[in-house]
Amino acid sequence: MKKLIAIAIFIFAAVSVAQAQKVAKMEFKSETIDYGEIKKGSDGLRVFEVKNIGDAPLVIEDVKSSCGCTVPKKPDAPIMPGETGEIQVKYDTKRVGPIRKTVTVYSNSDEPVKALKIKGAVIDTDSEKTES
Template sequence: MKKLIAIAIFVFAGMSVAQAQKIAKMEFKSETIDYGEIKKGSDGVRVFEFTNTGDAPLVIEDVKSSCGCTVPKKPEEPILPGKTGQIEVKYDTKRVGPIRKTVTVYSNAAESVKALKIKGTILDVESSDEDES
């Protein structure tokens, strides 16, 4: 009877370890968004797309930007294995000059902290709408 109990405990412990080894993995289509050269006041919204290539649900805990000029938006629901998700970033395109910012993603993935980059240049070019006014 003691052997049977010991075997049962060993089997349940083994199942627990197997469950604990499941992990989420985040694979991005691209880790850098290049705005290129865009006009001041242009649409500053861009999207980082990723896939959960792991075998556990991926939870994005937080997304932070290196400055207040970039506002990131994370998925609220877990991303299931094999499914895709998006992290939206909105850059304030009223700021003229070069863009070199970092968006940091915190998650339960194997790589729990991931740095993404945005770059480009905002040009101070008057739009044709303003010239006609």
């Protein structure tokens, strides 16, 4: 009986170690979105593509922006190994001027916190016409 219990404990420990070694890993197609020069009021929606190159499901737990002018949206479902998901970012293009913001991703990845960047400039074409 003691042998049977010892074997069961050994098998449980081996399975637990094998499961613990599985990890999700994020790989971004690009870690920076460059809006370039965009017109005031234009579509500010962009997408970061993220691939799970690990061997466990990737769960994006939260996505935060460095300001209220940028609204990020995380994937609802886990990203399975080998699959690709999207993190949407919508910048408020009614704000004229340079764009330099950070979007922070929190996940169960081997790198649990990842900072992504958005940059560019919103230009007001209406004020340019009145100045000419």
